[in-house]
Amino acid sequence: MALFEPFRIKSMEIPNRFVRSATYDGLAEKDGSVSDRQFALYEGLARGGAGLIVTGISYVHASGRISAFQNSIADDHDIEGWSALTRSVHRFGARIAVQLFHAGREKGRIYRKQPALAPSLLAEDPFFDGPHRGMNEDEILEVIEAFGDGASRARDAGFDAVQIHGAHAYLLSQFLSPFTNRREDQWGGGLENRLRLHREIVRTIRKRVGEDYPLLMKLGVEDGFAGGLEFREGVAAAEILAKDGLDSIEVSLGLRGRLYDQTEYRAGITRPDREAYYRHWCREIRKRVNVPVIMVGGVRSFETAEEIVQKEEADLVSLSRPLIREPDLISRWQRGDRSPSTCVSCNRCMEALLEAKPLACYGPKKEKST
Numbered sequence: 001m002a003l004f005e006p007f008r009i010k011s012m013e014i015p016n017r018f019v020r021s022a023t024y025d026g027l028a029e030k031d032g033s034v035s036d037r038q039f040a041l042y043e044g045l046a047r048g049g050a051g052l053i054v055t056g057i058s059y060v061h062a063s064g065r066i067s068a069f070q071n072s073i074a075d076d077h078d079i080e081g082w083s084a085l086t087r088s089v090h091r092f093g094a095r096i097a098v099q100l101f102h103a104g105r106e107k108g109r110i111y112r113k114q115p116a117l118a119p120s121l122l123a124e125d126p127f128f129d130g131p132h133r134g135m136n137e138d139e140i141l142e143v144i145e146a147f148g149d150g151a152s153r154a155r156d157a158g159f160d161a162v163q164i165h166g167a168h169a170y171l172l173s174q175f176l177s178p179f180t181n182r183r184e185d186q187w188g189g190g191l192e193n194r195l196r197l198h199r200e201i202v203r204t205i206r207k208r209v210g211e212d213y214p215l216l217m218k219l220g221v222e223d224g225f226a227g228g229l230e231f232r233e234g235v236a237a238a239e240i241l242a243k244d245g246l247d248s249i250e251v252s253l254g255l256r257g258r259l260y261d262q263t264e265y266r267a268g269i270t271r272p273d274r275e276a277y278y279r280h281w282c283r284e285i286r287k288r289v290n291v292p293v294i295m296v297g298g299v300r301s302f303e304t305a306e307e308i309v310q311k312e313e314a315d316l317v318s319l320s321r322p323l324i325r326e327p328d329l330i331s332r333w334q335r336g337d338r339s340p341s342t343c344v345s346c347n348r349c350m351e352a353l354l355e356a357k358p359l360a361c362y363g364p365k366k367e368k369s370t
């Protein structure tokens with residue numbers, strides 16, 4: 001059974017093909033350190049069978065922080081707490097990667113007193129309302145270094161890999177999208193320039209962590225509205241980054257539109273034909289890159305996960321909401337109960353987080369097992 005066979009990415013051997021996709025939990029301590037509730041959450045995921053767990057968005061630089069309840073990897077003091085967390089996950093045989101994050105202009109939605117850093121100032125934008133300003137070259141270079149420092153701390157803290165957040169409307173997606181990047185210097189214009197930030201971050205991290213350390217990216221390959229990043233450029237970006245030395249790509253959305261169907265967390269995945277909504281992107285990208293591809297987005301049934309791996313549409317299958325509702329879903333499937341995830345993709349978990357409530361399933365009541 002391929003899904004329960006180990007999979008290697010450089011120095012990391014993952015015990016199965018299931019990834020817990022990065023999921024922000026709003027449970028960090030106010031100073032960005034790991035809380036007791038996060039120990040319980042991650043231990044539950046590791047015990048529940050996820051082969052590789054990617055943490056929630058962890059900011060590499062204070063300018064990229066988006067919440068008071070978010071984890072930091074921006075300071076050497078963070079290493080101690082993360083080390084304890086990686087040790088506790090490893091006890092259950094799971095692997096763990098930290099998601100290195102900078103919010104870019106999205107910070108301006110939440111912290112409205114100061115302009116957030118963005119590739120460009122957009123005077124009018126139907127998708128965004130928040131104070132922001134274009135970054136100068138020194139600020140860009142500082143953020144690149146911060147990603148390098150974050151990765152180096154991650155390796156010191158015992159993380160098996162790092163994942164750069166290059167998706168979902170945040171800083172890297174803002175640079176890659178011609179809609180939000182209107183710069184006329186070497187960081188804007190054609191694809192090569194809009195991808196320069198990603199490539200410099202990859203180059204800088206690689207120098208810091210060495211050749212054998214797994215360097216992953218969640219990459220937004222198309223924006224959720226017309227006039228944004230097109231898939232043909234998203235595939236080209238994936239190809240360039242894989243050639244540059246990225247070790248795996250989790251394929252997702254770039255900038256979001258207004259409707260749930262224009263976000264990475266589509267709602268109402270209750271029928272098989274709504275499942276795995278990025279499989280067409282993964283199929284194409286997997287043919288074009290020589291590194292493992294991770295499929296995320298609406299995978300809900302064991303059969304779909306199996307088909308994805310058997311048909312080589314992706315190498316690994318990644319889940320977020322199903323593991324919020326049922327952290328032990330993977331071990332349930334492994335034990336032989338193959339009924340689909342009971343997550344109904346209502347997104348109440350996401351809506352609760354936006355109201356500063358902690359991560360949990362706020363969806364339909366679970367039936368009691370007899």
Ligand SMILES: Cc1cc2nc3c(=O)[nH]c(=O)nc-3n(C[C@H](O)[C@H](O)[C@H](O)COP(=O)(O)O)c2cc1C
Nearest residue numbers: 021022023024056057264265297298319320321350
């Ligand atoms: C509550 C919640 C928090 C999320 N936090 C993150 C995050 O920190 N980083 C990230 O890359 N994606 C995040 N996502 C997106 C998921 O990782 C995933 O890409 C998306 O939900 C689709 O997968 P799913 O259908 O299995 O939930 C989040 C999604 C939800 C619902």
Ligand code: SF4
Nearest residue numbers: 343346347349361363
């Ligand atoms: S609230 Fe529960 S059922 Fe609704 S999307 Fe989140 S995990 Fe799934």
